[in-house]
Each structure stands twice: as structure tokens, then as C-alpha cells.
Amino acid sequence: MGAGHAHPLHLDHDSRVHRLPAEVKIVATLLFTIVVVITPREKFVAFAGYLLLLVGVLVVAKVPPGWLAKRATIELPFVLLAIALPFAGHGERVHWLGMSLSVDGLHGAWNIFAKGTLGVLASLLLAATTTARDLLLGLDRLRCPQVFTQIATFMLRYLDILADDARRMRVARLSRGYDPRFLWQVKAFAVGVGALFIRSYERGERVYLAMVARGYSGRLPRPEGTGATTADWVRSATLPIAAGVIALVAVLA
Amino acid sequence: MNGVAMHIANGIVNAQVSAIFAAIAAAALAICVWRGRADLDDRLAPMAGLVAAFIFAVQMLNFQVLPGVSGHLLGGTLAVVLVGPWVGALCVSTVLIIQCLLFADGGLTALGLNITNMAVVGTAAGYLLVAGLLRVLPKTPRGVAITAFVASVVSVVVASQAFVLEYALGGTTELNLTTIAGTMAAAHVLIGIGEGLIAAVTVATVARVRPDLVYALRRFRKTASPSPKPAVPAPAVGGAA
CATH class of the missing domain: 1.10.287 (Helix Hairpins)
Known part of the structure; x- marks a missing residue:
């Protein structure tokens, strides 16, 4: 526990995603998550598309899938809630394997499961590729108070x-x-x-x-780098833009 | 940090309501930044960091309420007593932001909801009680401990009901609201007692050993600060980095 810069979810190696400045990664993750959350829950294809996009990021970031899957178990309590919903929900019911399930509850369960999982995976990828120090630097550059x-x-x-x-x-x-x-x-x-x-x-x-x-006045010195370049912003924008296109196509189709 | 801690995730509450509460949270935090800046002096800055770290650690303690619904300690009242309402709310929200970004705990789009519940509603309820109770109770370590305990229990329950309100406005699935409200309240009374004990013990220890650090006692001690360690040097002027 010597270096105070790592955190338990950080995956310490080098990749193109690791090298991106933190601020562009934060913005990209936020926009991606917003697109996921506003997608209507019955557009099943769109969610598959989002998952593929995240797999793409995972490959570029060289994050082992098993490593990610293990840490995604943080979501388990909400998955359990999702499993309870079809039994507890109201309205029209369907019968399946002898169980009476609420249709609204089933949709709700899928909604929580899909959006929750995609959100957790996106956040985990951000955490895996960003050190705590870089994250703070990124927030600072994003004009965070x-x-x-x-x-x-x-x-x-x-x-x-x-x-x-x-x-x-x-x-x-x-x-x-x-x-x-x-x-x-x-x-x-x-x-x-x-x-x-x-x-x-x-x-x-x-x-x-x-x-x-030693002269600390509320802000740590920013030793290297001048922040994100236009190229960095463009590169990271591919994720939310691709997600947006998928959402549009799914809604219009 | 293998604890399964989880705040509201993405997709539990719909996008419109999430956006409304994000706006509420942002406005409330803007006020806290404005008012808190004056409070954040040399003594309070490291204290705010420690309180945030403490809350972070304490929120890792999770209690299974029902399958799927778990509650955890919130820490808002502890923050109020030690660093005041403005910086306290900022501490709790910092914890929530960092948990969201670095630990994938709580959905990014649900951040406004989580901040409203835990940092704004929880802290505000805690502050009102602390301010009220300290008028009546003795300003001793024991009095502060009792205050912290009562305020913790109430603020945790109030914060849990804020979630029920959000779910009523924008829950993605229809569930019986009275059941949710009842379950959440019952569970959070128990959690509040756990939280209250931790807050009371911590605050009592701090009030006994370093009374100068307890924000809630500050205004009752305008004359002759009895701090055992007053040796906080003036900030170095123009130090070369």
C-alpha cells in the first residue's frame, strides 16, 4: 500500500485508453451512460449494441474480461431487486413454468438489469484506466469547484x-x-x-x-501535460456518438 | 474493498426525474460551495478530508434488508457535527462522486438522486436536529454524543424516505409504495441506530480529546478558545513549490 495513487479498481498497465486524459474519459462515460438510461427499455437490440461498444473499449484498454466480470458483481444487490420485480409487480400477468409473472415487472427487471449493468461496466472501465490522481486532475480541468x-x-x-x-x-x-x-x-x-x-x-x-x-494553497501543482487535445476529445467522443447513433436507429426503426 | 455497497443505480428511477433531482442537487451544492468556502480554514480542510474518508469507509458497511434492498450508513450527521452543514454536505457528496467514478458504486445518471438523498436531505435533517438539540442539551462530550445519536437516527430515516419520494415520482416499475416506504423506514431505523452509535462514539471521543475540532461546539465557545493544541501556524505566504 505504498503508493497512494492506485485504488482497488485500477488496472495498472498501459493502453490507448489509459493514456487518454481523465477529463475526456469522464465526459465520455457520462454521455454514454445518459444515452443508455434514456433509451426506451423495450429496444433490446440497442442494449446489445451498447454492450458491443463496451467490449470494443475493453479490447482497446486491454482489460481482461474476467477481471471486469469479477468486479461487476458490485451490482448484485440490484440484480436481486430486479429478480424480485416480476413477482411483486402489478398489472397484466403471464404464466411461465408455472409461475405467475407481472409483465410490467419483467420489463422493469430487464430495465434495471440492462441499464445497471451497462452503467457499472462503463464506470468500471473508467476506474480501471484512470488513477485517482488523474481523476482529480481531470475534475479540476473540468472546472469542478x-x-x-x-x-x-x-x-x-x-x-x-x-x-x-x-x-x-x-x-x-x-x-x-x-x-x-x-x-x-x-x-x-x-x-x-x-x-x-x-x-x-x-x-x-x-x-x-x-x-x-511548503506552499500548498488548496490546489496540487499540475506537473506535466496541458490537458486534453482536440484529438483526445475526438477519439473519446466515438463512444458516446456511436451509442447515440445506435439509440437513434433503434428508436426510429 | 470487496464489500457490496451500492447506491441507486442507473435505470431504477427514470431519466426525467433523475434530471430534476440532478438540478436540485447541483443548486444545493452551489449554495454549499458558496457558504462552505468561508468555513474551510486550515483546521477544517484536513478535517473535511478525514470526515469524507471516514464516511467512505463507514459506507462500506452494508446491511442486508431484504433480498436486493440493502442499506448502509450515511454519515451525514457525523459530518455536520464535525465540519458544519455546508462543508458536511460537500464531504458527503464528494464521497458519492468518488464512489461513482472510481468504484462504480451508484449510477452516474443517478448521482443527482444519491446526492439529494444523502448529502442534501440527510445532512439538512441532521443539521436542524443538531442545532436544535444543542440548545437544550449540555455542551459536553456526553451531550454532543446524545445529539449525534438522535440526529443520526432521524436523518437516516428521512434520507431513506427521500428515496421513496423519488421512486414514487419516477420509479421504472410500479410497486406498492407504502410497502417500500415501510420497509425502508424500518430498515433505516436499525441502520440509523448503528450509525448513531458510531457517530456518537466518534464525536464523544473527539469532543473529549480535541474539543477545538468539533464544529457544532464552536459557536458556544466564543471567548478564550480552550483548545489544547492552538498551534496552527499561519499559512506560509508565497512559498515556492
Whole structure:
């Protein structure tokens, strides 16, 4: 956990998608997701088209499909909700394998499943190809208010501090022969949480004051690069534009 | 971070309602940026980051409510007590934005909904209660802890009902709304109690060890700041990077 720039979903290698500036990737992901969400749910072909587009990005970004599929399980709670809908929905019902299913619920389930999955896959591809630092830089270049980037910068730094301190305190507790894991031992956990907060704050405060002493004024220096070029914008625009064309064709057909 | 944490995903609430709530969230956050900038001094900047990180970690704790509906801690009240309402709302929304972009948690188009529920409604409810209760309760670590607990329970339930409202306006599937409202409320009372305990313990510890860091206690301490560590140096002027 040495370098604070990676995050658990980042896939550390080089590809054409990795090299794109973060701001164009954020905008492309956002536009793509919007197109997916506004597509009427009964246009099944369009969703297949979107999936193919994402497969294309996956190939260019050299992201292993298994790696992506494993992380897409974050969506599981909503898939379970989707499975419950055909049973709980109202209106016209169909009978299939002896089960009475609501048509509206089936459509709703498909809607959540398709749009949710495509959205998660798009976000995962963004996360896999962008480091936390680049993402903040991208948000900064997109004129995101400085308060946000400042809080986010500290947050990502503190996450590592919190995790490390929590691990140290756990080891210290275990090595003293105490391992609270039942409800009536919750006090140990509670006291630990408070102590963790103060410890992390005081470590982080020292780091912050050291940063201020070295000239930090709310914004990290931007060392290299001048941001996205027109070519970068054009290259990343292919994804949302292709999705838009698919949506138009599907709606008009 | 293998926890299955999930905010509202894409496609749960339809596009029009998502857009309306995105606009509401943007307007509310603009006010918070405007008011929060004055608050964000040398002491609050690292605190805001830590509170955001803490909320991030705490939101990873997920409770299965029903198959498919899980609730998690929100952290809005903790933020209100430690960094104030404006910066607090910004902290929670920063968490939500980063979770959405880097951890694929919560749909990009549902970001407005998630921010409205957790950062705006949850934090506002928490703030009103904290401000009200602290007028009555003693300004001691114990008083702040009780305040944080009560405000957490209420704000979590209120935020969960905001989701019910959004679903009523633009849910993509017709479901019985009273069932959803009841289930969400019941589940979030339990979650609120869990959240309240975490918030109360954290706030009580901070109030005992570093009372100077508790925003909610600031205005009751206008004279002679009793902070044990007042040594926050003035920002370096014109330091070379």
C-alpha cells in the first residue's frame, strides 16, 4: 500500500485508453451512460449494441474480461431487486413454468438489469484506466469547484491512513489476546473507532501543515501535460456518438 | 474493498426525474460551495478530508434488508457535527462522486438522486436536529454524543424516505409504495441506530480529546478558545513549490 495513487479498481498497465486524459474519459462515460438510461427499455437490440461498444473499449484498454466480470458483481444487490420485480409487480400477468409473472415487472427487471449493468461496466472501465490522481486532475480541468477537489484529495490520502491505522490497531489488539466479535463486545469496537479517528486526524494534520509550510494553497501543482487535445476529445467522443447513433436507429426503426 | 455497497443505480428511477433531482442537487451544492468556502480554514480542510474518508469507509458497511434492498450508513450527521452543514454536505457528496467514478458504486445518471438523498436531505435533517438539540442539551462530550445519536437516527430515516419520494415520482416499475416506504423506514431505523452509535462514539471521543475540532461546539465557545493544541501556524505566504 505504498503508493497512494492506485485504488482497488485500477488496472495498472498501459493502453490507448489509459493514456487518454481523465477529463475526456469522464465526459465520455457520462454521455454514454445518459444515452443508455434514456433509451426506451423495450429496444433490446440497442442494449446489445451498447454492450458491443463496451467490449470494443475493453479490447482497446486491454482489460481482461474476467477481471471486469469479477468486479461487476458490485451490482448484485440490484440484480436481486430486479429478480424480485416480476413477482411483486402489478398489472397484466403471464404464466411461465408455472409461475405467475407481472409483465410490467419483467420489463422493469430487464430495465434495471440492462441499464445497471451497462452503467457499472462503463464506470468500471473508467476506474480501471484512470488513477485517482488523474481523476482529480481531470475534475479540476473540468472546472469542478476547488472545494471538491480539495476535499477529495484529502479523502483519498486519508483512506490509506485510516486503513493502515486500523490494521495496526487490530494487530495490537489481537496480540494482546483480545478479539471482539460479538454484539456484547461492541464497546471495544466503539472505543477503537473513536481512537482511530483521533489518531488518523493527528497524523493527517501533521501532513497537512507540512504541505502548507511548503506552499500548498488548496490546489496540487499540475506537473506535466496541458490537458486534453482536440484529438483526445475526438477519439473519446466515438463512444458516446456511436451509442447515440445506435439509440437513434433503434428508436426510429 | 470487496464489500457490496451500492447506491441507486442507473435505470431504477427514470431519466426525467433523475434530471430534476440532478438540478436540485447541483443548486444545493452551489449554495454549499458558496457558504462552505468561508468555513474551510486550515483546521477544517484536513478535517473535511478525514470526515469524507471516514464516511467512505463507514459506507462500506452494508446491511442486508431484504433480498436486493440493502442499506448502509450515511454519515451525514457525523459530518455536520464535525465540519458544519455546508462543508458536511460537500464531504458527503464528494464521497458519492468518488464512489461513482472510481468504484462504480451508484449510477452516474443517478448521482443527482444519491446526492439529494444523502448529502442534501440527510445532512439538512441532521443539521436542524443538531442545532436544535444543542440548545437544550449540555455542551459536553456526553451531550454532543446524545445529539449525534438522535440526529443520526432521524436523518437516516428521512434520507431513506427521500428515496421513496423519488421512486414514487419516477420509479421504472410500479410497486406498492407504502410497502417500500415501510420497509425502508424500518430498515433505516436499525441502520440509523448503528450509525448513531458510531457517530456518537466518534464525536464523544473527539469532543473529549480535541474539543477545538468539533464544529457544532464552536459557536458556544466564543471567548478564550480552550483548545489544547492552538498551534496552527499561519499559512506560509508565497512559498515556492
